[in-house]
Amino acid sequence: xxxxxxxxxxxxxxxxxxxxxxxxxxxxxxxxxxxxxxxxxxxxxxxxxxxxxxxxxxxxxxxxxxxxxxxxxxxxxxxxxxxxxxxxxxxxxxxxxxxxxxxxxxxxxxxxxxxxxxxxxxxxxxxxxxxxxxxxxxxxxxxxxxxxxxxxxxxxxxxxxxxxxxxxxxxxxxxxxxxxxxxxxxxxxxxxxxxxxxxxxxxxxxxxxxxxxxxxxxxxxxxxxxxxxxxxxxxxxxxxxxxxxxxxxxxxxxx
Numbered sequence: 001x002x003x004x005x006x007x008x009x010x011x012x013x014x015x016x017x018x019x020x021x022x023x024x025x026x027x028x029x030x031x032x033x034x035x036x037x038x039x040x041x042x043x044x045x046x047x048x049x050x051x052x053x054x055x056x057x058x059x060x061x062x063x064x065x066x067x068x069x070x071x072x073x074x075x076x077x078x079x080x081x082x083x084x085x086x087x088x089x090x091x092x093x094x095x096x097x098x099x100x101x102x103x104x105x106x107x108x109x110x111x112x113x114x115x116x117x118x119x120x121x122x123x124x125x126x127x128x129x130x131x132x133x134x135x136x137x138x139x140x141x142x143x144x145x146x147x148x149x150x151x152x153x154x155x156x157x158x159x160x161x162x163x164x165x166x167x168x169x170x171x172x173x174x175x176x177x178x179x180x181x182x183x184x185x186x187x188x189x190x191x192x193x194x195x196x197x198x199x200x201x202x203x204x205x206x207x208x209x210x211x212x213x214x215x216x217x218x219x220x221x222x223x224x225x226x227x228x229x230x231x232x233x234x235x236x237x238x239x240x241x242x243x244x245x246x247x248x249x250x251x252x253x254x255x
Contacts (some may be wrong), residue, residue: 001226001241002031002248003219005093005127005154005201008056009034009044012205012216021052024219026050031246031254032219035059035093035127035154038066039074042081057254059092059127061115064108065100067189071111082118089252091119093126094155096140109140116144119151125251127174134158138165144232145169150251155203160189167197174201174249177209177217178229187232194235195243199251200225 003024015019024032027121034045034056041062049056060082062074082088094115096108108138121124130137141151153166156173163173175198179186200222202208208217209224226244230237249252 001027001029001200001222002245002252003029003202003204003222003252004033004152004199004248004252005035005176006032006204006219007034007037007206008032008203008204008219009041009048013218016202017048017166017196020218020220021055023053024222027220027223028241029219029222030055031248032056033059033089033127033248033252034063035063035090036078037063037093039077040224042078046086057252058086059090060088061090061092061094062111063093064095064097064111064129064133065134067108067111069104071104071107077081079118082122086224088124089153089254090125090127091122094126094127095129096133096137097131097200098133099128100171106108106219109136112137112140113144116141120145120148123149125149125253128171129154130158131181134162136163136167139151141169141171152201152251154201155207156185157186158189160192163189167193172197172247174199175229176201176203176225177207177213177221180209180224181213189227190232195235195240196247198229198244199248200229200240200244215253 154174204217
């Protein structure tokens with residue numbers, strides 16, 4: 001399995017990071033893909049990539065909740081990393097978030113467009129965060145990408161119509177712990193989504209699946225998401241693992 005979206009470089013894992021990595025490997029996980037948050041998280045992410053060489057793969061991006069008045073300066077500094085000799089597997093975590101604060105919506109739009117242009121120019125996929133902003137994110141992606149690169153709409157929680165629009169962009173849906181929640185509508189939506197368009201993720205340390213809801217999430221819990229998807233698609237769990245792993249390898253160009 002591949003955890004396509006996990007923040008294991010955050011302080012929540014400082015006390016037991018090595019043990020957590022061991023649990024992930026024992027659970028059958030081959031790669032952890034690490035989305036960046038802002039300019040302050042880059043070096044912590046790089047350290048994890050260096051310590052767990054080959055197992056952790058970095059992304060580079062500015063999370064929409066970190067977009068403020070100085071976002072252009074921050075993007076300029078992040079672009080220096082992108083133009084260096086470091087290898088990133090994607091542009092991310094980028095996107096739009098209207099849930100916490102709508103003060104910087106225009107800046108979020110501009111930052112998203114800029115970073116999607118990075119993805120196209122560098123030939124990289126992207127990892128898209130959306131919260132209360134799915135339609136705008138789909139629209140901006142369609143305008144900027146023009147089918148020249150692929151991406152994942154991480155932690156997808158939208159409607160069937162939104163899922164179809166994302167698939168029309170040749171993008172995939174990142175499915176995490178939310179699919180295991182009783183009040184989640186994802187099960188109904190996924191009945192219309194082919195397995196070719198799904199990748200697994202945890203978003204650790206956030207959004208743990210049942211039975212760990214309310215606790216810290218970690219990559220080893222990806223198994224619970226695979227089990228739930230097997231139930232939804234009425235196939236063996238191994239089919240889910242093989243298909244979603246192949247999808248992730250294709251999108252993120254992993255060996």
